[in-house]
Amino acid sequence: MLNTSLLLLDSGLSLVGASVGAGIIVLGVGIGIGNIGTAAVEAAARQPEEVGKIQTVMIIASALIEGVALFCTLICLIIATK
Amino acid sequence: MFKKNHKGYFRRLLFVFLFLVMPLNFANASDEDNGDFVMHHVVDSHTWHICTINDLHVTLHLPVVIYSENRGLDVFSSSQFFDKHHKKVYYNSYSLNSHDKVVSLDAGNIFYDFSITKNASCLFISIVILFFVFIKMAKQYNYNEKDIKMSNYYVPKGLNGFLEQMICFIKNDVAVPNIGEAKYIRFMPYLLTIFFFIWINNLMGLLPGWGNLTGSVSCALVLALFTFILTNINGNKNYWEHIFNMPGIPKPLLLIIIPIEIIGIFIKPLTLTIRLFANITAGHIILLSIINLIFIFKSPFAGLISVPFGTFMLCLKLLVAFLQAYIFTLLSAMYIGKAMEEHH
Numbered sequence: 390m391l392n393t394s395l396l397l398l399d400s401g402l403s404l405v406g407a408s409v410g411a412g413i414i415v416l417g418v419g420i421g422i423g424n425i426g427t428a429a430v431e432a433a434a435r436q437p438e439e440v441g442k443i444q445t446v447m448i449i450a451s452a453l454i455e456g457v458a459l460f461c462t463l464i465c466l467i468i469a470t471k
Numbered sequence: 472m473f474k475k476n477h478k479g480y481f482r483r484l485l486f487v488f489l490f491l492v493m494p495l496n497f498a499n500a501s502d503e504d505n506g507d508f509v510m511h512h513v514v515d516s517h518t519w520h521i522c523t524i525n526d527l528h529v530t531l532h533l534p535v536v537i538y539s540e541n542r543g544l545d546v547f548s549s550s551q552f553f554d555k556h557h558k559k560v561y562y563n564s565y566s567l568n569s570h571d572k573v574v575s576l577d578a579g580n581i582f583y584d585f586s587i588t589k590n591a592s593c594l595f596i597s598i599v600i601l602f603f604v605f606i607k608m609a610k611q612y613n614y615n616e617k618d619i620k621m622s623n624y625y626v627p628k629g630l631n632g633f634l635e636q637m638i639c640f641i642k643n644d645v646a647v648p649n650i651g652e653a654k655y656i657r658f659m660p661y662l663l664t665i666f667f668f669i670w671i672n673n674l675m676g677l678l679p680g681w682g683n684l685t686g687s688v689s690c691a692l693v694l695a696l697f698t699f700i701l702t703n704i705n706g707n708k709n710y711w712e713h714i715f716n717m718p719g720i721p722k723p724l725l726l727i728i729i730p731i732e733i734i735g736i737f738i739k740p741l742t743l744t745i746r747l748f749a750n751i752t753a754g755h756i757i758l759l760s761i762i763n764l765i766f767i768f769k770s771p772f773a774g775l776i777s778v779p780f781g782t783f784m785l786c787l788k789l790l791v792a793f794l795q796a797y798i799f800t801l802l803s804a805m806y807i808g809k810a811m812e813e814h815h
Contacts, residue, residue, distance in 0.1 A: 445644075452794060455746075456742055459745065459753060462753065
């Protein structure tokens with residue numbers, strides 16, 4: 390009986406770990422891309438004629454950060470389903 | 472020229488919205504495992520399941536091609552793997568295991584699976600579409616040098632015009648700034664191919680009942696490997712020196728820097744792979760989970776949440792489809808350009 394409850398605790402803990410991990414990922418990505426957006430909007434406000442270039446750089450930087458975030462989301466998915 | 476009729480705007484919007492929610496009344500949840508629904512639409516499979524209408528499974532059974540040392544080439548339809556009651560049976564000592572992969576009954580049988588699965592058929596269909604569109608377009612630009620006058624130039628319209636704009640966009644904003652004016656033209660075919668290939672496969676994955684080609688690890692890995700091979704073949708002396716013998720670093724520190732740089736060579740295609748397939752697959756999983764809500768709650772009122780959210784996620788996925796193609800192409804161009812850079 391102790392064996393099965395330890396087993397359930399094991400699989401339950403992995404689910405908790407995966408979901409907390411996913412939440413922390415969202416925190417990190419939100420802060421990071423928010424900072425990029427802030428800088429981009431500020432730069433666009435200072436020099437409205439360069440908006441095109443600033444937009445391009447902003448999109449590239451946020452795609453790179455999202456790549457890392459999805460990297461770690463995949464790890465959380467693997468942990469949750471193992 | 473056309474006047475917009477703003478009267479009754481809200482009424483029409485409400486009508487369309489209800490019209491979209493109404494078919495949800497006919498959603499029957501089957502007895503199968505609900506967790507399987509999402510994964511089933513995202514992974515590769517030997518059968519192409521289009522829909523299920525009232526116990527009639529409309530599926531296309533794709534051919535299974537297996538080559539083994541003992542038995543030679545085996546080509547048969549994957550319908551041989553299932554009997555009348557849709558249970559798995561053995562055919563010629565081959566069968567599908569629980570992960571939908573082909574296994575052999577006799578343990579010593581080494582075989583290679585060359586089946587045309589759902590992803591492979593999506594690949595062939597998108598290749599045919601790309602060939603048809605682009606070769607037809609390229610033929611319009613073929614004319615003699617002598618015959619060129621101002622009135623002879625081909626001005627593309629419609630689809631050709633849009634694609635020409637995209638090609639010029641890749642050339643001016645992706646290839647030339649990153650690879651340089653002198654050397655970019657060798658790589659234009661490669662960059663254009665991966666850009667349009669990834670874009671059209673991402674877009675077609677959004678169609679209902681289609682497969683998920685760029686969201687599979689194998690496809691993304693092969694595309695990233697192409698970039699990897701191109702970068703390292705075209706690396707000049709500067710590039711390799713930067714990795715193995717970085718200038719301006721004291722000798723003891725080199726022992727730490729060299730392994731990091733070597734890992735860096737392999738990390739770049741890995742991140743390209745994961746960025747592509749994780750973005751596309753994550754979009755599919757989100758949209759499928761939102762739609763699955765309707766089947767879980769078994770009530771049309773779940774549609775009041777599902778339909779707006781689902782529409783928003785679909786628009787986001789449209790943006791992601793283009794963005795991921797652009798980012799893949801841009802990063803490939805950056806890596807190739809960096810490998811061919813001259814010393815400052």
